[in-house]
Amino acid sequence: MAKPRVFVSSTYFDLKYVRASLDVFIKSLGYEPILSEKGDIAYAHDRALDESCYREAESSDLFVLIIGGRYGSESGADAAGSKGFYERYESITKTEYETAARRDVPIYIFIESGVYAEYLTYQRNKGLESINYAHVDSVNIFRLIEEILAKPRNNQVKTFERYDDIESWLRDQWAGLFRDLLARQSESQQLTALTEQVNQLSQINETMKNYLEAVLSKTVDNSQALISSEEGRLKRARINALIRANNWFKYFNKEADIGLSRFINLVSECEGVEDFSKKIAKEGLEVRVVDHIRMTLEHSAEAKRDLVDAISIVKSNGYVDSGINVDEDSNNFTSTLNSPKFRKRRTSNKED
Template sequence: MAKPKVFISSTFYDLRHIRIDLERFIRDLGYDTIMNEFGNIPYGKDEHLEHYCYKEIDNADILVSIIGGRYGSESKYDKYSISQMEFKSAYDLNKQVYIFIEKGVYNEYQFYLKNKENPNVNYTFVDNIKIHQFIESIEVLPNNNTIHSFETSNDITTFLKEQWAGLFQRFLKEQTRQKEINIIKGIENTAKTLNQLVTFLTEEKRGSENAINEILLSNHPAMEQIKELLKIPYRVYFTNKEEFYDLIKARGYRINLENFEFDKFEEWTLEKNSKIFKLTIDTDIFNSENKLKIFTKEEWNNDFIKLHIEDIDDDLPF
């Protein structure tokens, strides 16, 4: 099962205890952490080590950026520190970012804003003025830059717990809304079909039977069912068996010659994510010329096309 991946970004030695507490918190939630000290970042031989940190951010879903008083190691690629470059990489990739700044540093940052033109000011909570300059660059970003101060790791974990619970609740709500959107799309398709029929009857087109069949074919229930079963995000359209085969082959399905009845049913299978998907088709939906028969929604039976999903048994006999 896929799990959210959370990249923890900070300087190491001064914030080591915070990183350990965060790793435990994230692991207890059932998520995966990406942290250099736990060997989560695979290093190659062709680039500088920090390059692989930025590359791994592409595999993360969330970046938690923790800013303390230590500037850390300078990047080989830019004028920022490595931890600052990690934030910039995540921001540029449009990852979800959470920014936490030690309370003393953030309070001093307000003093910096009033005195940044004075080169003689000495700062107590940071070892490099570039930290305050970086915070200033974060604050002017147009989005994804909410900052929170903290004193203990509990301040961070409490905030993240509430945020992630809120994201999950929003996801559930959007799933419900998606069902409503699908219903609306179905109504729109039906209305479109009715408009076509009205136009046809009004204009008294020639070849009436063929024209009506074309209208019914464009909204065939077989196309709606295969789109739903295979979770195809675009419009599905086929008029004969060959086009239907091309469609399911494109989704990765292969015919199972060992298990189908030549006179009635065909079985197509797909192995994916430790599961086997079995798609069964009643060939009676096609006529003797292998063209798709016309069905109204009342005439259609969902048993004509069925999908069965099974777990693949990975147990070895030894």
């Protein structure tokens, strides 16, 4: 099972104990930590070492940035030697952060309390190079914090004095993230159910419109045919709604790229799971796709149940391919009222 990948970004020597503790904590949650010193990054022989770090930061699911008193080494293959306190340059840690931010990876930012206190001092004394800052080795740390706080979102900052402050906050944040995910899934399910109800009401409204047109155009002698046609159309709409919600149809549609009408026609001719497995070979699918679908049915009891449900939905609703056209995208139907016979009848009545 895939695990959330958590990239930990910081300078190493001043924060190595924090990083080691984070490694243990992240593993205890069942997540996969990504720390360069633990061998979690695959380095490419034909690229600069830091480029491999950026690639891992970009592909991570969560990103933890820890800002201490050291700004870190300059990024890029042509990085020069030591830098002056006020000399501007891009560090590897900062570039890792910017890479994750560009991909909109959820970012959790921690700043040592002493560093943040001096950042506030820096804000009040910009341009004064006579000030000696005790907690940082480069003014670029303050510039990085300034850039982070200026972002409109994904920039929540937490100061810390001890490692426990970091672990406690991350535990709460990730629990909240999981709860939010569950809430969004619930909202999505409710929206799907509401959409289906709206679709059904739309079909009923279309039927009422057709009945009214028939009455106004005096097609009384054809009323029974119209009623039968509309009942069939509504029945087809109910089947469509039920099949769309069926998990086997969702899977089959994704794997085989077969639409709603074709799927309904297929299962309407099947007597069971084995019959379905035989008939899909005649649908013009790739052998690889057919084998994969058959293997899924063979090894998954849930898949079999969902397929049996789909067959039952179609057959229990008395599905008959009566020539009613279904537009699978717009969910619009063309009933017999719009057939040449009915149009001709309405026109003749109007002329009378």
